[in-house]
Amino acid sequence: MNKLTYETIIAGFMEMAKNDEKIRAALIVGSRARTEVPADEYSDLDLVAIVENPSAFLNDTDWLGKIGKHYLTFLENTAVGGGKERRVLFEEGLDVDFAFFPVSALPELEQDPEPLGVFAKGVRVLFDKDGTVTALVHQAPKNLPAPQMPGSEEIRNAIHDFWYHAVLAAKKIRRGELLDAKSICDSYMKHLLMQLVRTQTKLNKGLAFDTWHGNRFFEKWADPETVSAYKNLYGVYEEEDVWRALHNTMSFFRETAKDVCVKMDLHYPEEGDAYAAGLVESLYSQEQRPV
Structure with a gap:
């Protein structure tokens, strides 16, 4: 059996999503997508998925078996965007954050400075079945509000x-x-x-x-x-x-x-x-x- 890597995890998620119409888009953010302070040997993988029903992925772990063997998984609030993510420790010590946002949240993400700031630092779009995420990502640097000093x-x-x-x-x-x-x-x-x-x-x-x-x-x-x-x-x-x-x-x-x-x-x-x-x-x- 081939050694699990972050790229095989990404490929496994994409293969799963190909036959699942509930998953509309997926992208990589964080250190594995940006050029400023890029990934090193200790970096995790931040995968954001736009789905029709986040609960189907947040409240179930069976789908993880299609990607690779995991040892630990739990739910946590996302660092930005006000969403939820399933954090997973796979074999080979690979840690992945799967953040799931509903399609209905896209208009909010387009206006929220925190996720826009993440997108502006670098994004790798894996697939976009409806074309909406690609447009959001391309507009992120333009939509990002000018920084302001605290009042x-x-x-x-x-x-x-x-x-x-x-x-x-x-x-x-x-x-x-x-x-x-x-x-x-x-x-x-x-x-x-x-x-x-x-x-x-x-x-x-x-x-x-x-x-x-x-x-x-x-x-x-x-x-x-x-x-x-x-x-x-x-x-x-x-x-x-x-x-x-x-x-x-x-x-x-x-x-x-x-x-x-x-x-x-x-x-x-x-x-x-x-x-x-x-x-x-x-x-x-x-x-x-x-x-």
Whole structure:
């Protein structure tokens, strides 16, 4: 039996789709379709299918057997587009994301900046029985809205949100809810920090500079000083280290947010920052109370 490869997986899906009228189009996106940061030996395969009934593929796994032997499969929301995908780990360690969108979603995809941005980076159309996907892909760069800097209210909300949760994290530590505190500090607050880091980067390098989505390629697009600072922002599951991570995250956020506010000519909430930081220090100096 031939060794399974990504190309044989693609060929298997296309053969299955050839005799299935419910599958109207399929395309490859992501690293295996783009030239910027192309696929390497660790890259997965992102296959998007336009179908009449996504549930038929999302809620059933029998069709996977027509493509190759798999060991793991589960459902997850797509990174962009608001859809669902079936993620699969095939033999040879090949991981594939099969995203299924209904035909009725095409008009929405044509207007959604996130999937348009994915298409604009590169698409490989496998087949298009109705010709609609090919047209969408060709128009994606033209339909993609011009990039915009976050508005003043969005920045203000992120800053207030961050300091509110800094106090909440400190209360959780002091109460003995260490895992919850660590989650707030190392997940929720880091998400807010990333918003500001991304904005700061665009202010420094230009609005069109690509900061990708989520934490993708952070080490490539962020400046070296920022990447280095992140080494001290996460803690282990131990009280004093969570305090350390919280304090370091607060300091770096303050530095980043102030820089963003100066460059965008926005008011930085010094009073709110000082009050929240004072509460954190007060909680830090207290004795731990039993849960």
